[in-house]
Amino acid sequence: MSGNNVIGEAAIRAGCRFYAGYPITPQNELTEYMAEHMRTVEGGVFLQSESEIAAINMIAGASATGVRVMTSSSSPGISLKQEGISSMAACELPGIIVNIMRGGPGLGNIRPSQGDYFQATRGGGHGDYRTIVIAPATGQELADLTMDAFDLADKYRMPVMILADGMMGQMMEPVIFKKPNPRQYPEKFMLRGAGTGKSKFIHGLILDPIDSEAHNWKLARKYQVIAENETLFEEHRVDDAELVIVAYGTSARIAKGAIKRLRSHGMKIGLFRPITLWPFPELKLRALSAKIKNFLVFEMSTGQMLEDVRLALQGYANIEFHGRPGGAVPTPSELANVVARVYNKKDL
Amino acid sequence: MAKTVFKHPESLKEAVFHYCPGCGHSIAHRLVSEVIDEMGIRGITIGVPPAGCAVLAYNYFDVDMIEAPHGRGPAMASAIKRCLPDRVVFSYQGDGDLAAIGIAESFHAANRGENITVIFINNAVYGMTGGQMAPTTMLNQRTTTSPTGRKKELDGYPVKVCEIFSQLRGATYVERCSVSSPAGVNKTKKAIKKAFQCQVDGLGFSLVEVLSPCPTNWKMTPIDSCKWIDEVMAKEFPPGVFKDEIAEMKKSAEAAPC
């Protein structure tokens, strides 16, 4: 199955019953998968929206009724969704936003890229908020983490972003779908008509600055809990490593290929792969710097995660960077050459 | 024996409106609440207030509500209705909200024939932000962003929402009313009721445009505002039924095998 289809199937298995999206390459297979399958499951709604703006507001509305929801797009479309994502964060509405990144800025191109890291991890829209950002690197992870994303969105009542790129969306890999967890989402948060009871309202508008400040701090405390409990990462061959590559998603796959090559030449290279980009696994990375003093950040961008790595390492280790922005995809041998140069130059 | 001829609608909270004296929003709120009461649908109604002077509508309507970002009400309402087809879902929107920033969402909700109701308050200005030019601002009307009057050469023409939306095959019922007179208020209430009934009967998209005074930004007294609606606004935006396919829709719904 293609990565895009895996996300769709995992979402439906996880109980997603509302999807809205607008065509954009390289994520069209996901929208098409939902078009084909969503209306055949009981209670499933698929809507091709008039724009990405409409799509995000549609999933917000559907989410408010207590349904599991998802939308997907690629970079320019994700930019359009930002007001809605901010609004969902403010209103504490769960929902999944998939960004199959392509080259930017502007219309850029339809090649795989990782240029939306800042937008994804810094909130993207206006105001003091965060979204959980999950960056799978394999087809199997696309399946597992998409399912987990729904649980996280419910648990913390917030939007969760799956951040992948055109390469991951298009690649074909066999996957096994796990059994989804039973959903736990309290009815009190659902808007389904007041019945004979008190009416509810969901809103992000808080005109009184003191109340609004309190709401912001409440959200901030929630984000703190997430930062302390929900980081995911992978360490690959770091035990004896003298240099560690830090990369996520497609870059991490390329890095693994490069490491295999470098190891066969006796170079002790490892990989640290953040799986959650927000919260960034900074304590784990910092812990590594107790024994490893050389890191190389590798991204398909001009250096965005690089800033989080610097914040995590706090000057305790050397940090090099290799980036290929704008839709350029490096090969493992290109990266291996870069890493080898750094490795041999350093007084390791 | 005493007979109740006037009471506070149950679907309207006891809160004091923040609207300016003479504002049409207050009247429209009351009418919508009365209709919800009379139809006995308070418990199954979900409303979507806009960004605009009616942004705090959830403080007034005693039904479940969720705020929409500016212009996006119909997208949200569409989704809510799709998830809960047996609920009554309405979005409440100003002219900036519906005919400028949210024209796409409104247009396409109508075109999809979403079984929702749109209450559209046309007050010819952006009320909330201080009286700027709206898509429905009249030619030569002075606003804070058309200080010498709206110029067709530079600012384009007033957008006629009912005329446009009635062309969409997805729309079932489209009427323009005015709350500038007691007769107009009664008519508006009837139209709102018809629109909600259209939805309850599952017959598709309904929209009621309400020509509505904004004395504050028009810099007129409430009475002059009503006069201006009748003498000026209603010339550009004639009240009337622009589309009513309720009977046809009913027939074809009955003919369709379940």
Ligand SMILES: Cc1ncc(C[n+]2csc(CCOP(=O)(O)OP(=O)(O)O)c2C)c(N)n1
């Ligand atoms: C994205 C965005 N742009 C602008 C605004 C500011 N804004 C709030 S209400 C409004 C216009 C309201 O005018 P209208 O829809 O006609 O409603 P009225 O207040 O006249 O009832 C604007 C521009 C906003 N809230 N969000």
Ligand code: SF4
């Ligand atoms: S500014 Fe105009 S629309 Fe807004 S509350 Fe006042 S009168 Fe009503």
Ligand SMILES: [Mg+2]
């Ligand atoms: Mg207005």
